[in-house]
Amino acid sequence: MTATHQITEPRSESAEPLLRATGVTMRFGGLVAVDSVDLDVHPGEIVGLIGPNGAGKTTFFNCLTGLYKPTSGQVLFNGSVLAPKPRKVVQAGMARTFQNIRLFANMTALENVMVGRYCRTTSGPFTSIIRGPKFRREERETREKSAELLDFVGLTKVSGNLARNLPYGDQRRLEIARALATDPQLLLLDEPTAGMNPQETRQAEELIFKIRDSGLAVVTIEHDMRFIFTLCDRVLCLVQGRPLVLGTPAEVQSDPRVIEAYIGTGAEAEEALQDKGPELVKGPESKGGHDA
Numbered sequence: 001m002t003a004t005h006q007i008t009e010p011r012s013e014s015a016e017p018l019l020r021a022t023g024v025t026m027r028f029g030g031l032v033a034v035d036s037v038d039l040d041v042h043p044g045e046i047v048g049l050i051g052p053n054g055a056g057k058t059t060f061f062n063c064l065t066g067l068y069k070p071t072s073g074q075v076l077f078n079g080s081v082l083a084p085k086p087r088k089v090v091q092a093g094m095a096r097t098f099q100n101i102r103l104f105a106n107m108t109a110l111e112n113v114m115v116g117r118y119c120r121t122t123s124g125p126f127t128s129i130i131r132g133p134k135f136r137r138e139e140r141e142t143r144e145k146s147a148e149l150l151d152f153v154g155l156t157k158v159s160g161n162l163a164r165n166l167p168y169g170d171q172r173r174l175e176i177a178r179a180l181a182t183d184p185q186l187l188l189l190d191e192p193t194a195g196m197n198p199q200e201t202r203q204a205e206e207l208i209f210k211i212r213d214s215g216l217a218v219v220t221i222e223h224d225m226r227f228i229f230t231l232c233d234r235v236l237c238l239v240q241g242r243p244l245v246l247g248t249p250a251e252v253q254s255d256p257r258v259i260e261a262y263i264g265t266g267a268e269a270e271e272a273l274q275d276k277g278p279e280l281v282k283g284p285e286s287k288g289g290h291d292a
């Protein structure tokens with residue numbers, strides 16, 4: 001990893017955000033899972049979403065991606081409110097991965113990516129059944145584009161392997177390739193390194209930087225603080241559904257409220273601090289230093 005990953009183009013504060021969430025609130029009966037959360041995401045930016053278990057991160061993601069219609073508040077993507085239908089959201093340019101891997105287990109890696117691409121093809125059922133020239137051309141282009149994406153995420157060698165036989169880290173990368181196949185402007189990743197070993201996590205960082213460098217914006221939920229503070233331009237910390245801090249990694253990781261939200265105060269916190277605190281407080285040793 002080179003330090004170039006840390007250099008992002010200076011962004012004009014007046015530039016329109018790609019995504020604007022305003023006052024997003026989601027209630028489940030009496031429970032307020034997300035409470036008045038604002039977030040702007042600009043093109044080419046990596047934004048991290050952190051918070052203790054149950055803080056509302058996934059629910060907020062689901063509001064952003066149209067899986068849930070917020071009880072109140074608004075989500076604008078490219079200045080428009082999107083219909084709360086996953087297909088419409090994907091076609092508008094937003095793609096996501098899930099906390100629990102959702103691949104087609106009995107399809108090959110290549111076929112999984114091709115499925116993602118079909119939201120950009122136009123052949124109808126009739127053309128597909130008769131396999132007319134338009135269908136054959138789209139099928140060839142879909143296959144080529146999907147192979148390129150497998151190469152981009154480093155999975156060319158396992159292109160013909162069934163998804164269920166891939167190692168865990170490869171399955172996560174395959175999910176990202178499938179999301180990229182939809183040609184998104186914004187990629188949302190829900191715990192992309194969950195279950196990965198340290199080497200796979202470093203590879204995931206590299207991949208996300210590469211995705212950002214290709215012009216996409218990325219929003220990622222993650223519990224691995226080193227990953228978040230290495231990767232992100234800005235970080236939003238939620239606690240009990242409410243926004244606690246939004247700032248640069250340096251601001252967030254040194255904010256006493258964030259430390260308290262994760263490990264509390266008092267004697268128990270002192271003990272926990274010995275265990276996982278240093279990582280939270282210090283973050284990565286250096287922002288460019290994850291090339292091990």
Ligand SMILES: Nc1ncnc2c1ncn2[C@@H]1O[C@H](COP(=O)(O)OP(=O)(O)OP(=O)(O)O)[C@@H](O)[C@H]1O
Binds near residue numbers: 031
């Ligand atoms: N569909 C649902 N119906 C009712 N309650 C829900 C639903 N989804 C989430 N919740 C509740 O909303 C709160 C926020 O959950 P959410 O999964 O968004 O948190 P999270 O920050 O993503 O947690 P984790 O880090 O553990 O994944 C929790 O109290 C959860 O039990």
